Amino acid sequence: MKVVLQDLVKKYPASDSIAVNHVDLTIADSELIVFLGPSGCGKTTTMRMIAGLETPDGGKIFIGERDVTYVAPKDRRVAMVFQNFSMYPSMTVYENIAFPLQALKRSKAEIDQLVREAAELVGVSALLKRGVRQVSGGEAQRVSLARAMVRRPEVFLMDEPLSSLDAKLRVQMRTEIKRLHQETRSTMVFVTHDQEEAMTLGDRIVVMSQGKVQQVGTPHEVFFDPYNLFVATFVGTPGMNLFDGVIQQSGDTLCVDLQGYMQPIPERFRATLNAKTPTPVKWGIRPEGIRFVDATDPNSLAGQIEIIESLGSRQLVFVRSGDKLFSVIVDSLHPVRQGENCHLHFDETRIHLFEAQNGRSLTQRG
Amino acid sequence: MALPIKTQPPSATRQSQFRIWFYHWSQKNIHWFFIAPALIAILVVAIYPIVYSTGLSFFRVSFDSRERPFVLFENFIWILNDKDYWGALGNTLLYVAVTVSGSFVVGFGLALLLRRISVGRNWIRLVLILPLTIAPIVVGLTWNWMFDPLFGLVNWFFIGIGVQPQTWLAQTGTARIVVMLVDIWQWYPLVFLIMDAGLSSLPKAPYESARLEGASDWMIFTRITLPLLRAVILVALLLRTVDAFRTFDLVRVMTDGGPAQTTETLSLYLYRTAFNFNKLSRAGAGATIMLIVISIISNFMFRFLYREQEGR
Amino acid sequence: MQPSLGQRLIAYTIFFILGVLVLVPLAAGVITAFKPRIIWVSSPPTWIFSPTLENFEFVLIQRNNLLHLRNSLIIASGSVTIALILGVPAAYALARFRFRGSKGLLQWLISLRMIPPIVVALPFYILFQTFDLRNTHIGMMMAYLTFLIPLVIWMMRGYFAEIPSAMEECAMVEGYSRLGALRKVVLPVVLPGIIATALLNFMFAWNEYFLALILGGRDTSTLPAAAATYVGRAQVEWGNLFAINLIIMTPVIILTLILRRQLVKGLSLGAVD
C-alpha cells in the first residue's frame, strides 16, 4: 500500500517552531523507507501524523487511494512500534499479541493461530505465558513487533524501535526487521537517528532536518550524492572534509581555488558551473575519496601526518596541509607514520561542490 | 533526486467540510471532554457556594427574617471590630504555628528514624499512621476521656508519679496545650507518610559519594537530604498549614473553644456566629476574609513549590 | 553504612514509646466499649471484667445509630463514587494533554481543597432550603464533593503521569478508540491508584464532621455527628460513646490494613509530584 504525504504541516501549540514544515513524500508500495535526522527534526511527529495520533495543521495524508487525513487511528489499518513503549504491563506476552486481534472481534481459534504464527516469526514462542517482568528488553521489543504484524497491517510504522537496545541486539534485530519486511512485503516506515541503521535497512532514506525533508534517495544516493551541505555532513562517519573555496578560471580549465591549491573541477560539471565571476563555494570530499600518492604525482597536495586512529581494518589519518586538516581513510596495511610528510590525491569523481550561501549541491547528479 | 518532490494526489474521497472541521475541533479540544464534567461539578459545589457566601456578606441575613437588606461593608466592619474575632485569629495563628511545626518535626523525625532500622519497618509504619485514619472527632473524644480528671488514664499515670490529678481541659493554662498536643498526635502521620515516601525516592548516588568523601551524618542531612527534599517538605507544610488553619472538629469536641475562649479557633468562632448567634452574614464576611487569607498563603506556598519543582 | 547498635537501640526505644502513645488510648477506648455500664467510670479504671456487647446493642438499636451508620455508608460511598467518576477523567486529561492554561487549571483545582469548610457550609445551608435538599443524601454528597473532587484529581494525576502516553496511543493504533484504550490498557495499570484514592477519600468522607454537623438533618446525620452529641452532657455515657467510636474506626482501619501498599504509594505520588 503506498503512502502519500502532501504538503504536511504541523505546529505544536506549546512550541514556537514548526515541527513538520511542508513535507511532500510518496512512499511506494512494499517499500522500506527510513526517516533519518537528528533528534528533534520532526521524524516522530511525521510518523504520528501518518498513524493519526496527531492531526496535521495543513496538508493531506493518503494510504493507498484513501484520504486518511481525518480518519481516527484505529481505522487507518496501520501498525506502529513505539520508541519508549513495548508491552502492556497488565497482560502476558500472549495477551499482548492477541490484543489487536480482539479489536477485530475474531474467533478464539483464529486469534490463537495468528498469535502463534506471529510469535513464531519474531521468536518469542517460548515466552507466550510470561508477564512483562519476566522478559528482557529485547524480548519485549520483539513482542511489540509481533503485536504490530499480527493484524497484517498495510503500513508498518516504527519509531526508533531499537534505540533502547544494546549494540549487539540492535544489529540482530535490524536483520530481523529486514527479514520481516521481505516476508510480509508490507510498506514500512522506519525512523532512526542512527545513520548506520538507516543505511543498512532502507530501500530509500528520507533525510530530515528542522521539520523539512532535505533529501530522498537510496542509501547510495544519499551517501555518494548528497543534495545539500546538511546531508553531506550528517551522513557518513567520519564526516566529509569541507573547505571554503572559490571557483575560478585557471588557464583553460575551471578550478576551485582552495587558497593556494588549485583543484580542477571534473569535466562533466563544467558545463553547469558558471565562472565568469569568481564564485565562493564549499568544496568537499569524503575521507574515503582521498589517497596517498608519491611526491612525483603532479595532481597532489603535500601535507604532514598529524594523528593516526585505528578503525580496525582501516585507519583514519589526519593530514595537515597549510591551515587545512584533512581526514583520510586508508587500509590498515598502508604504512603511515606520525609526523611523516605525504602527498594527497583527490578522487575526481568524489568531489562535491556546494553553494556557499544556501548549501545546495552544485555537483549533484540526480 | 531533486526537491521538492511533486506528488500526484490520489483521487481523494470526498469529505464534507463539516466532518473535517469537526474532527479538527474534537482533536484540539479532546481534553475538555474529560475535564468538563468535573469542572461543571466544581462550579456547582464549590464556586457557586463561594460566590454566594461572598455575596451574602454584603447583606444582612439571619434565620428568623426573610428580609435581606443590602448593607455593603457593615458585616465586615462588625467582624473587624469584634474582639472575639481577633482573639480567635490569634488563637488560630498560634495553633497553626505550634501544630504544624510540631507535627512536622515528629513526622519527619520518625521518617528519618525509620531509615535507621530494618526489622519490622512495615509494622511500625502501620502503627505510626494509625491516628491519621481515625476520625478527628473520635480522637478528640478518646483523649477527653484520657484526660478526665476522675478516671482518665493520664491522671492515673500522673498519680503514679506523685502529681495531683488536674482538670486539664478546664484550665486556661493547660487546655490549649493539651488540644495542640492531641492535634499533633493526630496529624504527624500525614507528614510521616509524605516524608517517608520522599525519603524512599531519593537517589543513592549522592549519598555514596558523600560517604566516600567522609561527610558527617549531619552534613549529609543538611547538604544533601534537605535540598533534595525541599519540594516534598513544601507539600507537607502546605497541606498541614491549610488543614490546621481550618481546625474545627478536635477543638469542638475537646473544649468547644473554652475555657475562657482560649481555644476558640476561627472556624469555631464563625460557626458560633452563624449558628449560635444567628448572624449568618457576619459569619459570611468572616469566612470571606478567611478565604482570602488562606488563598494568599496557599498561593504563596504554591509559587514557591512550582519554583522548586522547575528548579529540579 | 549500618547504623551502630546503639543507634538502632535508641530508634527502637523511640518507636516503642510512640507505639505506646498511639496504641494505648485506642486500646483503652476499645476495651471500654466492651465494659458493662457499672464500671464505665470506675476510678481507678477496671481492666478485668467479662466483656459485653450491650453497649453496641444499646447505641445501635435504642439510640437509633443504625440509621446513622446507614447514612454514613450511603453518603461516604456515594460521594466517593461520584468524585471518582468525575475526577478520574479530569485527572487523566490534566496529566496527558498540555493546553493553554492547563497548569493554572490544575493548580486552581487543587487549591480548592484548601477552602475553609465554613465557606461552603454556610451557603449550602441556605441553598439546601432554597432547593429543598435539606435532609437528603444527595445534598450531603454534593457538599462532600467540594473537597473530594480536588483530592481525587490531585492523587490520580500523579498516577496517570507515571504511565507513558504511548501505552494508550499504541492501543489506539491497534484498533481501539481512546476510551477503549483507556479501559483495556490504562485502567488495569492505574487500578491500585484508584483504589488508594478511593480509600483515602472514603476515609475523609467517613470521618467528616463539620459539614455533617451543620448540614445533616434528621434522616442524614452521620455517625461522627451522632458521636459528638455525647459530649457536653452532664453524664457522658463513655461505654456507649466508645462503642460508636469503635464502629466509626473499624471500617477505615480494616480498609487501611488491606490496602496499605496502594495507600502509601498513592499518597506519596500525589505528594511528590
Ligand SMILES: Nc1ncnc2c1ncn2[C@@H]1O[C@H](COP(=O)(O)OP(=O)(O)O)[C@@H](O)[C@H]1O
Ligand atoms: N507534544 C509536543 N509539544 C510541543 N512540542 C513538541 C511536542 N512533540 C515534539 N515537539 C517538538 O517538535 C519538534 C519535532 O519533534 P519530534 O517529531 O519528536 O522529533 P524527532 O522524533 O525527530 O526527534 C521538536 O522541536 C520538539 O521539541
Ligand SMILES: [Mg+2]
Ligand atoms: Mg523521535
